[in-house]
Amino acid sequence: MMMLRQTSRKAFLGLRASPLGLGRRLYHENVIDHFENPRNVGSFNRNDPDVGTGLVGAPACGDLMSLQIKVDDSGQIIDTRFKTFGCGSAIASSSVASEWIKGKTIEEVLTIKNAEIAKHLRLPPVKLHCSMLAEDAIKSAVRNYKEKQAKATAATEVETVEA
Numbered sequence: 001m002m003m004l005r006q007t008s009r010k011a012f013l014g015l016r017a018s019p020l021g022l023g024r025r026l027y028h029e030n031v032i033d034h035f036e037n038p039r040n041v042g043s044f045n046r047n048d049p050d051v052g053t054g055l056v057g058a059p060a061c062g063d064l065m066s067l068q069i070k071v072d073d074s075g076q077i078i079d080t081r082f083k084t085f086g087c088g089s090a091i092a093s094s095s096v097a098s099e100w101i102k103g104k105t106i107e108e109v110l111t112i113k114n115a116e117i118a119k120h121l122r123l124p125p126v127k128l129h130c131s132m133l134a135e136d137a138i139k140s141a142v143r144n145y146k147e148k149q150a151k152a153t154a155a156t157e158v159e160t161v162e163a
Contacts, residue, residue, distance in 0.1 A: 028122035034092035052145025067137035089127040097134040
């Protein structure tokens with residue numbers, strides 16, 4: 001059973017070579033590490049006002065990525081979670097992004113670019129869309145968090161005026 005899982009995992013990552021070695025796709029060890037040992041997998045309560053959720057997808061390849069940030073009162077990201085349905089490169093990109101944004105402010109994470117993620121993972125050109133999804137998920141999570149904060153502020157102002 002274990003052998004079947006390992007063979008399936010290698011085939012999923014494109015690491016299983018044909019008998020002649022043709023068509024072999026080589027991934028950098030960083031991709032393999034983040035695929036086999038993803039960091040920060042899971043989710044938060046999306047209704048929590050301190051949580052921003054970014055949900056993005058690439059219809060052409062079927063990858064779907066949900067990235068959540070938990071932000072403290074000072075605007076620092078104290079925790080992250082992600083769930084990704086897709087290839088090994090998409091999962092690895094999500095995992096790297098979730099690690100890189102933890103401990104940064106919401107403004108700092110907006111400077112993370114897909115090219116940095118792709119370079120770290122050494123993604124092949126055909127997989128660059130995975131790192132683009134991760135960047136888009138970060139931006140979407142920050143946007144969602146800011147929208148929640150704006151609504152909370154507006155509700156507080158209305159309560160203050162009515163009182």
